[in-house]
Amino acid sequence: MSDFVVHKGRLTAGTFARHYGADVIEVHYKHEERTEVMLADGRAGVGTCLGCGSATCMEKQDSELRLFGELDAFPGDPSRDVCPTRAIRWDGKNLVAFVEVADCIGCGLCISRCPYGAINLANGMNATIETTDPDGLAVEGSTKGEHPKVKRSGQIAMLNAPAAANLPVTIGGLEDARTTLLVRNLLNEVGLNARTRRRGDTNMRIDAVGFSRSGRPFVAEIETGAEALDSPRALLEDVAVLHSRYGYAVDEIDPVSIVLSLPNSRSEYYQVIRDIEKVLRLRCRTITIGALIALLWNCVKLEGFDGDVFTVGEGKVDLAVWLGLNGVALDEPYPGAFKPAK
Ligand code: SF4
Ligand code: SF4
Structure with a gap:
């Protein structure tokens, strides 16, 4: 069981407060900008929080905690939390996720798990969950559905981000x-x-x-x-x-x-x-x-x-x-991250 299930009871798993009206096929990260989504019907634009009830940005599914073979008997941490600091939470009034900025260390985990491109690290410091929809991708009205398996591309943030x-x-x-x-x-x-x-x-x-x-x-x-x-x-x-x-x-x-x-x-x-x-x-x-x-x-x-x-x-x-990151990772994020100090 999760040690921190904050959003249950507001929306059930598989339920969405809003939807895009078509499957997401690709989520593309752009450092210092909002995340883009490409939809199966050819539309594209920046992502927004759809208030999905199973909130993959916050919580792992039981199936994700399983290990192959004999090692499934290893006594593992049962926590389903995605966020290491419990900074990502549920706004039950507006039916969207939000980030408590003071608690966020900007690791990017929640960003990499939202299938709808709603989260970014555009300020280089902490995650931002977008709830506005300037490209008009979202359709109002709750619906049911499963999370699509999306291709992820681009760069969440530059490695010299704070x-x-x-x-x-x-x-x-x-x-x-x-x-x-x-x-x-x-x-x-x-x-x-x-x-x-x-x-x-x-x-x-x-x-x-x-x-x-x-x-x-x-x-x-x-x-x-x-x-x-x-x-x-x-x-x-x-x-x-x-x-x-x-x-x-x-x-x-x-x-x-x-x-x-x-x-x-x-x-x-x-x-x-x-x-x-x-x-x-x-x-x-x-x-x-x-x-x-x-x-x-x-x-x-x-x-x-x-x-x-x-x-x-x-x-x-x-x-x-x-890691095949040369050309991308021009800077070490911090001393000792890639190379031993002399
Ligand atoms: S940020 Fe993404 S994963 Fe989290 S509740 Fe919103 S749409 Fe769902
Ligand atoms: S980026 Fe922030 S809110 Fe998201 S998982 Fe990391 S610490 Fe938590």
Whole structure:
């Protein structure tokens, strides 16, 4: 069950306060502008909140929390919240969603989930839910319907937007459970079947599990402070647990550190990763929250953690290049998001 269902009881799932009168086929993000939608009947224009009762901008469906195979038994966080700070809410009077600006960290998750192009990060700071309809796309009157599967393109925001630069501060101010929720939802929205652990479960210490798109499982440790240095050691324990309790062969598992910033290039972190690979033949991967946000903002899916990508054993890496973001990601969102500091 969701720990924060704010809109239920106002509109039921599948009900819309307004509708476009035709399916959306594409949502196109334009940084510093409103999001555009293209409709199946050839009309196009900027999106507006239709007050959809299942509000995918706020809430995940139960089916989205499932994991493939044996790993579905992993004790996952049951929260269906999309927003890591609970900033997106429901205006029951006007039947639209709204954002409590003071609470929004501008991660873009809600933007990437609205199938109607109603949300943008045009100010580079926080999400805005549009309720006006200057192109006259919406038809007044409630209706029922299912969310269309839409193509998403464009760029939610430039990587030098203040929301990206502020991530070390804003994420640093989150409770652990909200940081973990942010990471789970980012992994999901960039295309991975993944789950983070249920808080308070003392029998399980793995922070996250999931699958690359090839079907290969991964275990992850999420560290946003100096503890990143300890995560390769914790990952060894995680691999052992995944092997002994869920039956995956050790050489089939990819261990991943999900960190806020890549450790300094002279850090012991890279030496430990090299030692682990040399002695145990396990290749620890590293990705940053900034890189996950860069993928989300640029509508780029992540294949997963198999292969050479994210193996930063030499302490020399540019995640932007590995992610195929060169040319788009001209700036690091914040120091250490793509490259280790010298
Ligand atoms: S912002 Fe989008 S997903 Fe959220 S309630 Fe409005 S139309 Fe639905
Ligand atoms: S941009 Fe992120 S923090 Fe802001 S309302 Fe949307 S999901 Fe919440």
